Amino acid sequence: MSKRQAKKLFGLIGRNVDYSWSPLIHNTGFETLGLPCFYTIFNIATPELVGDALRGCRALGISGFNVTIPYKKTVVPLLDELSSEADAIQAVNTIVNENGRLIGHNTDIAGFAAPLMPWADRIHGKRVCIFGNGGAALAAVEAFRIHFRPSSVLLFVRELHKADDMLAGYEHRNLVTPCLTADLDLPLGGQQLQECSVIVNATPIGTSGRGDAIRSIVPAGRDLFHKGQIVYDMVYNPIETPLLAEARSAGASTVSGIEMLIAQAARSFFIWTGRELPVDAVRKAVLDEIGQIAGPGSGLK
Ligand code: NAP
Numbered sequence: 604m605s606k607r608q609a610k611k612l613f614g615l616i617g618r619n620v621d622y623s624w625s626p627l628i629h630n631t632g633f634e635t636l637g638l639p640c641f642y643t644i645f646n647i648a649t650p651e652l653v654g655d656a657l658r659g660c661r662a663l664g665i666s667g668f669n670v671t672i673p674y675k676k677t678v679v680p681l682l683d684e685l686s687s688e689a690d691a692i693q694a695v696n697t698i699v700n701e702n703g704r705l706i707g708h709n710t711d712i713a714g715f716a717a718p719l720m721p722w723a724d725r726i727h728g729k730r731v732c733i734f735g736n737g738g739a740a741l742a743a744v745e746a747f748r749i750h751f752r753p754s755s756v757l758l759f760v761r762e763l764h765k766a767d768d769m770l771a772g773y774e775h776r777n778l779v780t781p782c783l784t785a786d787l788d789l790p791l792g793g794q795q796l797q798e799c800s801v802i803v804n805a806t807p808i809g810t811s812g813r814g815d816a817i818r819s820i821v822p823a824g825r826d827l828f829h830k831g832q833i834v835y836d837m838v839y840n841p842i843e844t845p846l847l848a849e850a851r852s853a854g855a856s857t858v859s860g861i862e863m864l865i866a867q868a869a870r871s872f873f874i875w876t877g878r879e880l881p882v883d884a885v886r887k888a889v890l891d892e893i894g895q896i897a898g899p900g901s902g903l904k
Contacts, residue, residue, distance in 0.1 A: 617671035682707040711742035714867025716750040732757035735805030736765040809844035819846040830854035
């Protein structure tokens, strides 16, 4: 590809997101397919500046964005149109610029669901649980609702009012039963968890480099996991978090957050380019970056 060739520009809107792997994922995709496109990071210091950024996008013809913490909701009223998924949870992680009209999508929902598809029969009609009350937790609730129809979703949070905040305006909130993480120390709380077909961590607990990286969101040593369960950690670095390690040793099936990371990116990539993300090349690039070899039960295929 000629260095003089004009390139379509894509980027990530967020705050303090220099650590993101999205440039690696999308630029690997563009280079592998020989597309004249480039992806970079736009750190925006305050919510007030997000509108300016989107006006700049229209003026400059920037082709699209991903959106991450803390602006997934901030962008919603500033866009020209929303996909049904983005509208359902009032959160956008992907924007495409269609001739100056900015359309918001949410690929976290389908990206979360993708690695669970082989187990759909195990989830349908059963109870599942999610830890967390942020945007990722709500995307997981909606993904379960659309793709797997569980009987109910237990939402484990540190304070019940945060579950109410998360579910405010969500049309299907009846599907969700808020629970306190502190109750997991009680026999009934533990039993509730044991009865879930899927357990999802949608908090940052276990992320490499954090003070609590060695901790699991589920109290350790309580034998709360068993064979037949699926334990899904949205954290993608390390690939095997303390939560997944304990679940795997108890015989549960595990899913690493790297699967969601790649699956949501693949959907953004398709929206922007109409092309399939070359997933094998991307997975290799991400694994090289993490510097880890995927172990058995990491969720990597
Ligand atoms: P967020 O809006 O900041 O929400 C974080 C959630 O974690 C909140 O519910 C928070 O609860 C909870 N939390 C934080 N520290 C906790 C602790 N010590 N104990 C219990 N709960 C705690 O973030 P988000 O956008 O929802 O993302 C959540 C996680 O998922 C992040 O690690 C993110 O990187 C990951 N994620 C991964 C993917 C992927 O593709 N793999 C996609 C999206 C998100 P409080 O309100 O009580 O603090």
